[in-house]
Structures are given as structure tokens and as C-alpha cells.
Amino acid sequence: MPVQVVTVALLIILTVYLIRKFIKLFFDKTSFLDEKHEETLMHFANQVTKVLGLIIFLIYVLSHFFDLTKFVTGSVVVAGSLALIFQHIIRDYIMGLTYLFERQIHLGDYVIINGNRQGKIEEISMRYLKIRQYDGYLYTVSYSSITELQNGNRGKRRVNESLVLNYRQNPDRAFKVMEEVAQICNEKYGEYLLKDENGIPLESFKFNQITELNVDFRGHRYSISGLVNEADFVEAGKKVRYELAMAAYKSDLMMSESLSTIQ
Template identity: 85%
Template sequence: MFYLGMFQEPVKILTVALLIILTVYLIRKSIKLFFDKTNLLDVKREETLIHFANQVTKVLGLLFFFIYVLSHFFELARLFTGSVVVVGALALIFQHIIRDYIMGLTYLFERQIHHGDYVIINGNRQGKIEEISMRHLKIRQHDGYLYTVSYSSITELQNGNRGRRRVTESLVLNYRQNPDDAFKVMEAVAQTCNEKYAEYLLKDENDVPVERFKFNQITELNVDYRGHQYSLSGLVKEEDFVEAGKKVRYELAMAAYENDLLMAESFNTSH
């Protein structure tokens, strides 16, 4: 009898764990089967919802399992209400978690993001979305690093419309650079890009570019206390976004070299 009592609780816990795993599997399978049998949404939207549902079921499954295990060793009501310090700490923790969940649901159901989208986060992180979870995004950057960002820390999210991307590249030039000379060079670069890379531009139904490469003049002053930013942009096809960006950067670098433009330099540069 002693041995039976000793193994009874572990068997119960293992049984509950297996039931939770089976339930999660069936829910995921049902969701995937539903989307496979229907055409209510586009493929990219379906992939995003399936990916998100997998994350939600995983978290909920773990949560239910831990609650069940804790209920066998503690009186949960006394544990959570008996200490003001514990309650206060949990309130602070869950405040950020709940905010992440709410913002994540907002991004998802307002269709601001999709699995596989190319995004720019807070102006300094950019790449393709590889994972959409309940609390964060994971994007694969061009350098190969996987960047994780919680929804509550996102202050700015840029996402090109499906089928189109706006290439925006710039030069930061020294204060001593004559703006009139820089304007002439940048206008020439925009014209060169329109002539050499017209195949990258997004076309309308009449095969006319929706937005050609154009010089946007001075887009920012006093960049990091080093100089002024001159930029150009153009609307390109989604599949050509990366390649078009490389070509535009090359033309800017070559123009800066050939015309002896004064590039901004860091005050911390040591020689």
C-alpha cells in the first residue's frame, strides 16, 4: 500500500501531462485542417494564424500543467493572497506581460504583420519575420542574427504593403558640404537609378512606374551631431527589394567618390 501511494501522484501528473499534450496536438491539427479545407483567407494570413495558434496552445498547455502541479503541493488561494509582497511583485510582472499580449493581438488582428513579412522595427532593426508568438516577434536580419523584440518595446514598425517595398537610402554629408552641389549629385543619382534599374520599379496596369527613384532632399539635420542626411527613394517590387537596395547604395557610394562629397565623420574617430 505504501508503494502504491508513493507512485499514485506521479502517475496522475504524468497522465495529466499526456492529456494536455494530446489536447494541444488535436487543437493544432484541427486548426490546420480547417485552413486546408477552406479558402477564407490568403495563404500568408493562414500561415500567420497557424503559427500564432501554435504559440498560444503551447503557452496555455504549460500554464495549465504548472497550475495542476502546484495545486498538489500548495494551497493556491493561500499562496497568492497570503503575502502582500508576492501579490505586488506578480502585479508588476503581469502588467508588462498583459500589455505584450494585448499589443500582439492588436498587431495580428489588424493585419499589420504577417509571417514572412520584411519589417523595420524602431528604425534600427530590419529583417524577415520568422516567428510570431504571444509576447514577441523574432526577425532574421541580413547579417544572419535572429533578433527578438517584445511587442511593448515596439515604438515604430514599418511594413511595406504586400507586393511592394519602398527602397530608401541616404548619405550623411559633412556640415562643410555645399548643399547645392550635393543636390545636383543626388538628382543625378536618382536619374541614373531610373535608367539602369527600371526593371526593379513597381509598375501599374499600364506598365508605368508607380513611384520612380527620386531625391527627397535633406531628410534630417544634425544627424548624431555629424552632418546632414540626403536621401532618395523608389517603390520597387517586393521580390526585388534587397537587390534594388544594394544597387542604389552602390550608386550613392560611387557618386560620393567621383564628386568628392564631404562625408560626415564621427568625432570619436582616432587616426
């Protein structure tokens, strides 16, 4: 039996290797998909073949100890219970396939997840994304927890920065300060804006008013956005964040507080 198990394991490893080589060769010989989408599909295929290979190996090993036919046919209730237990994992897989085949995300894309996590996609697995944030931390998010996804690589790059202000902050005063910040950004950082053939910005920095209420039970979100050049996206975001922080300091805006601070 140990010899058979090792032999089957080696055959599975060889099969997975050949499948991956075939997929890579197929993409190398064809050109109906763009390079970034091919790279994403290759990465996802590597994840799938690894998991399938492991499952097949486990089934083979278990078949030496159980009658799998009787076990499977007599375990409908167990399977249903497991499906309920692992419903979030199943949902992750389904949503991952949806994001992939609808071409909503690719490796290397700059994305904003749920409005508060942003960075570059470094890994796309069957259940989650790994995003390298601007502070250097690697953020892992499951597909089922994604409620909002903004992709900055889908044609245009939009800087979208915000302040979460306290409930007790007067909105009229906050509106005035944010409008001034948008004007300052247009005057100081206009060279970052994406322009048409006549040199006119496609979308200047603008105040989007209150974009979200009751943010984590702490306050309201006031945001500023603008279309910028791809190469200037990171730098433009830093500049806008600086102007927002400076405006909050000078105007003494009431920032949101954590629940622990309030208590």
C-alpha cells in the first residue's frame, strides 16, 4: 500500500504539472485574451489544479479504508449539514469564479475594497484576494465579504479620498471646507488630472458631499475625487490626503471617534 500511495501521488503531481504546462502553452500560442487576463487565469488555474490534486489524492487514500460508494450514498444528510456549515466557503468559491470570468479583477490591479481598503492585487486564489496596501501591509479579503469593489485599472484612475466626520459636526460647515479643499487641489495639483486632446480635465477634483452615513457607527463620510493620469495615481492620492488632513486641522473639524473612545 505505501508503494501504491507514493505512485499515485507522483502520478497526480505529474498530471497537475502537465495540465499547467498545457494551459501555459495554450495561452502562449493564442492571443484572443489580453496579457493581464491570461496571467490572472494562469494563476487561478494553478490554485484550482493544486486543490483538485489534493482532493483526488485524499479520496484515493480514504478508499482503502472505507467503501466510498456506500459512504457517499448514505451521507446525504451529512452532506447537507456540511453544506450549511461551509456555506461561506462555498459562496467564496462561487463569487471568486464570478469576479474572474466577468473580468472584474486582474493581477496588478489597483482596487478599493468596501471603501476603506485600497492597494495592488498581489494574489488571486479560489477563496480570497491578497492586496498590498500603500502602507506595505498585505491585506487578505474573502470574496464573500466584498460588498463594494472599485477597480482603478478599468480604463481610468480615479482618486477617491475621504474624511469620516463626527455626527455632531455641522454638515454646512463641513461642506464649505471640503469645497475649498477641492478647489485647492485643482489649483495645486492640476497637472495630475487626466486631460482630453484640448488639455481640458476630464474630471477635476470635486467634492462628492456625504457619500456614506453611519460609517462603522462612528460618523459620516465626506469624499473628494478626480480622474488622474495612471502614472500619477499614487502621488495624487497622497497630495489629496494631505490637503484633507490640513483642512481638518486648520478648520478644527470634528473627526469621528472610535467606540472605545466614546465610552
